[in-house]
Structures are given as structure tokens and as C-alpha cells.
Amino acid sequence: MALYALQKAIYDYLNPKGPPEAPHPERAALAAAYGLTDAERAALVGADVRALAELGVHPVLLNSFARACLSREAYRATLAAMARPETSG
Amino acid sequence: MASLVAAVAASHAPTITAAPETAEAGPRARVYGAMAALRDELAAARADVLVVCSNEHFTNFFLDNFPPFCIGIGDQHTGPAESWLRIPPRVVPGHRALGTWLLEQALAADFDPAFSEELRLDHGIMTVLHLLDGDRRTPVVPIIQNCAVHPMPSLRRCFRLGQVLRRAIEAWPAPARVALIGAGGLSHWVGRPEMGRINAEFDRWFLGRLAAGRPEEILQLRDADVEAAGNGAHEIRSWLTVAGAAGGARGRVLAYEPIAPWVTGMGVLTYTGAPGLADGPRAPAPDSRAHAEER
Numbered sequence: 076m077a078l079y080a081l082q083k084a085i086y087d088y089l090n091p092k093g094p095p096e097a098p099h100p101e102r103a104a105l106a107a108a109y110g111l112t113d114a115e116r117a118a119l120v121g122a123d124v125r126a127l128a129e130l131g132v133h134p135v136l137l138n139s140f141a142r143a144c145l146s147r148e149a150y151r152a153t154l155a156a157m158a159r160p161e162t163s164g
Numbered sequence: 165m166a167s168l169v170a171a172v173a174a175s176h177a178p179t180i181t182a183a184p185e186t187a188e189a190g191p192r193a194r195v196y197g198a199m200a201a202l203r204d205e206l207a208a209a210r211a212d213v214l215v216v217c218s219n220e221h222f223t224n225f226f227l228d229n230f231p232p233f234c235i236g237i238g239d240q241h242t243g244p245a246e247s248w249l250r251i252p253p254r255v256v257p258g259h260r261a262l263g264t265w266l267l268e269q270a271l272a273a274d275f276d277p278a279f280s281e282e283l284r285l286d287h288g289i290m291t292v293l294h295l296l297d298g299d300r301r302t303p304v305v306p307i308i309q310n311c312a313v314h315p316m317p318s319l320r321r322c323f324r325l326g327q328v329l330r331r332a333i334e335a336w337p338a339p340a341r342v343a344l345i346g347a348g349g350l351s352h353w354v355g356r357p358e359m360g361r362i363n364a365e366f367d368r369w370f371l372g373r374l375a376a377g378r379p380e381e382i383l384q385l386r387d388a389d390v391e392a393a394g395n396g397a398h399e400i401r402s403w404l405t406v407a408g409a410a411g412g413a414r415g416r417v418l419a420y421e422p423i424a425p426w427v428t429g430m431g432v433l434t435y436t437g438a439p440g441l442a443d444g445p446r447a448p449a450p451d452s453r454a455h456a457e458e459r
Contacts, residue, residue, distance in 0.1 A: 079227065086226045095242045095253060095284070134355030134395055135312040136222045141355070142248065147183060151360070158357035 078131045080109040084119055085132065085140050099143070124153045166262075166336035167442035169209040171410050171435040172202050173346035173403040174296075176218065177428035178287035181250050181294060186425035198419030198432035199295045205436050206296055211343035213259045214297065214304045215266070215329065217402040218288035218347040219311035224280065231278035232317040233325065235270070236306040237263035243285030243293075251294050256285055259303040262336065266305060269332035275325060283308065288399075292347040309405070311348060311398040319390075320383045322401040326408025333409075341442070346406035348399030350429035351422075356395065362422040366393035367429035370400060374433060377414040379407045396428070406435065413438035 084105040091097040106116040118126035122144035127137055141150045184192055206214075223245045225231065241256040267279050283306050285293075293304065307329075310316050317325075326344075333342045350370060351363035373381050382404065390397050407415070418432040435441060 083226060083228075086222055090223065090245075090284070128355070133222070133313065136355075138355035138359075139222055139246075142178070142246065147179075154357050154359050 081111055081115045081119065081127075081130060082132055082136055084109045084111065085127075085136055088119075089136075089139055089143060124150065125157050128157065166333055166338055166340040166342050168330060168333050168344060168409065169211055169341045169436070169442045170206055170343035171406050171438075171441060172205070172296075172343070172433065173406045173415075174199065174202065174292050174432045175350055175428050175430045176288050176291050176347040176399075177352070177423070177426040177430060178246065178249055178291060179426040179428075180430070181287075181291050182248055183425075187423045191421035191423050191430075194419050195421050195423070195430045195432065196295075201418055202432060202434060203296045203298065205434060206343055207300070209343055209436065210341055211302060212340045213262050213342050214293070214302050214345055215262070215307065215333070215342060216289050216293065216304055216345045216347060217307045217309060217405045218292075219309050219399050219402060221286050221288060221312065223284050223286040223288075224308060227313070230310055230313055231308075232310050232321075233270075233275070233277035234283070234308040235263055235267045235277050235279050236283040236304075236308070237267060237279050238281040238283065241283045241285050241304065241306060244290035245284045245286040249287055249290065251290050256293070257301060257303040259305050261338065262340070262342070263305040265336050266307075266329060266332050269335065270325070270328055273328045273331070275328055277307075288347055292345060296345065307405075309401050311401050312395075314387070316387065316398060317401070319385060319401060319404055323379060323383055323404045323408035326405035327411070329405070330409040330411060344406055344409050346402035346404075348402040349397055350400060350403075350431045351393035352396035352428040353394040354396040354427075358394065360424050360427050361394070362424060362427075362429045363393040363397070364422040364429060366397070367420060367422065367431060370403075371415075371417050371420055371431055371433065374403070374407055374415040375417050377412055379404065379412070393429075403431075403433070410435035410438060411440050413440060
């Protein structure tokens with residue numbers, strides 16, 4: 076699926092329709108609605124920041140998503156890990 | 165006629181309210197002290213309306229329609245969009261008359277901003293509003309700029325927007341006192357592994373040019389030059405809009421601190437009291453010891 080659809084799903088997650096207190100929609104439902112691939116779906120549902128970055132999600136959108144889904148410490152740790160070359164086990 | 169009684173700019177790192185304790189005490193106190201000085205300056209200026217320029221973070225607009233500029237003309241706005249800012253969600257009063265006037269005057273000046281009756285205000289505006297306006301609940305006309313998605317309006321275009329806003333404010337028939345606030349920047353990286361890095365050299369150069377009344381040197385930067393201070397540094401556009409409104413006046417830097425835990429070069433600057441602006445008072449020198457940290 077196109078990167079556009081993945082980013083639209085993230086945007087819709089962050090900005091739910093309805094009144095200001097409206098809850099975030101289910102990420103799995105958004106993945107289905109936008110016809111995301113398995114890899115895109117896994118990254119979205121699992122809030123996998125590294126995978127989303129590798130898929131090309133805009134960093135400002137990714138930042139908003141990460142802050143909504145992860146603790147500050149977890150987000151910073153993920154970014155720090157992204158700065159290091161990935162090693163295979 | 166209306167008058168521009170204050171013109172100020174400040175960085176808007178979300179962590180300034182979400183986790184201020186992560187910064188070392190000294191830098192944190194100096195930034196909070198400068199923001200408190202601006203708050204006092206705005207209070208003394210008795211502004212009836214705040215025009216707040218900030219940038220889009222995918223809060224109101226997506227890639228299906230991402231305007232270079234958008235003026236909020238609604239009677240009210242809501243914010244903050246983020247639940248984790250430690251700022252209670254609230255309705256922010258708007259100012260339809262001034263918002264519509266600015267829109268009309270911008271169009272008449274061959275600017276073509278979008279407009280919105282329904283803006284959600286995120287940390288870009290809410291952190292600064294929280295610290296500078298507190299419980300006064302002054303009506304706000306938000307102006308959202310694209311500082312995130314290429315292609316963006318040029319630095320010069322954002323500066324010229326400020327010139328247009330200045331003329332429009334001073335031509336508004338209402339006997340109102342208007343303050344202009346720019347919120348964003350300075351150097352920072354967003355959503356990238358470099359997040360937490362700060363380009364203090366760029367920030368000090370940028371602030372130095374504004375303090376010298378020499379914005380032209382900044383306006384000659386290309387986006388690639390700005391990128392050297394991080395993808396978040398494009399938010400200096402909001403500062404340049406204020407600089408344009410200040411009409412070449414010298415700004416006064418109240419604070420600059422590169423605060424890595426807040427992932428941002430934190431600057432605070434005022435033009436208030438500069439020649440050509442209305443009778444707004446100058447902010448006193450910030451006294452970091454006198455201002456308790458806010459939450």
C-alpha cells in the first residue's frame with residue numbers, strides 16, 4: 076500500500092473525529108480500513124517507531140505518534156537505537 | 165484604530181510543560197524567568213487580542229490539503245491537542261472580527277492564506293499561551309504556518325506576512341490593543357535519531373541577527389541551510405513573521421539556553437517598546453530567582 080495511506084491512518088489515529096475528548100480509534104481497524112500491508116499494519120498496531128521511520132513516515136507525524144503511544148523514555152531509547160546500526164542476532 | 169502593543173517570540177518545546185524537571189535547574193530557571201518577564205510585559209501592554217503565529221504538526225492538516233498559512237477566524241478554538249502536555253484542555257476564545265479582518269487584508273495584499281473556523285491548538289501555541297497568558301484567557305487569533313512539509317513558504321515570504329499583519333493591525337478600525345506572538349524553533353530535530361541534538365551556534369547567530377535588526381541575513385538562507393539546525397528549525401518562520409511585523413527594529417534577547425532534555429534551543433525575544441511600536445512597556449530584565457517554575 077502507498078505510504079500516503081499509512082500516514083493517513085496515523086493522522087486519523089492522532090486526530091479522532093468528533094468532540095475534543097473523543098478517544099483514539101483502534102489502530103487495527105485503521106490498518107484494515109486503509110488496506111495496509113502486513114508490515115505496515117504490524118508497525119502501526121505495534122507502535123514500532125523504527126519500522127515506521129524505515130517505511131518513510133514523515134518525522135513530524137512520527138514524532139506526534141510516538142509521543143502519543145510511547146513513554147518519553149521509551150521514545151528516546153528507540154531513537155537512540157535508531158542512531159546505531161542494526162545488528163542481526 | 166488598533167495598535168500593535170507587543171511583539172515577542174519564544175521557542176515552544178512541549179517538554180517545557182510536559183516535563184520541565186528534565187532540564188537542569190539553572191537553564192530551566194532562566195527560560196522560565198524570561199517567559200515570566202514576557203508574561204508581565206504582555207500583561208502591562210493590556211492586549212485585547214493575541215495574534216499567535218505557530219506551525220502545523222499534522223494536528224489540523226494532512227497531506228491532502230496542507231496550506232502554507234491558515235488564519236483561525238472562529239469564535240473559539242480548542243487545545244491542547246496532546247493529552248500529555250500537563251496543560252488542562254480548554255476552550256480558547258477566538259476573535260472572529262480581527263481574524264476575518266486579517267484574512268481580508270492579507271488577500272488584499274496579494275497573500276492567499278487559508279482560513280479555518282475550527283482549529284485545534286497543539287503544543288505549538290498552547291505551551292506558549294499557557295506560560296504567557298495564564299488565566300487571563302485573552303482572545304486568540306491563531307495563524308498556522310507550514311514549517312514541516314516541503315515545499316514550505318520561503319523565509320522571506322513569512323517575513324513579508326509579518327509586514328502585512330502589521331499594516332492590517334494598525335489599519336483595523338477597532339480601538340483595540342493587539343499583541344503578536346511567534347512560537348517555534350529554534351534548532352531541534354524532530355522524529356529523527358538526532359533528536360536531542362541542538363545547534364547552538366546557529367541559534368546564537370539567528371538571535372544575534374534579530375537583536376541587531378538585521379533579519380535580511382537570515383532571509384537569504386535556503387531551506388538546506390536551515391536544515392543544518394535540524395528539521396524542526398524551519399519553525400524559525402514564526403519568529404521571522406514577528407520580525408517582519410517589528411519593521412526592522414532591534415529585538416532584545418531575554419534568554420537563550422540549549423536544553424538537550426527539551427530537545428530544543430530555547431530562545432525568548434521581545435520587540436516590545438522598540439521604536440515604531442505602540443506604547444507597550446519593555447520587559448524588565450528576567451530574574452530567574454523571582455519566578456517559580458509553573459506547571
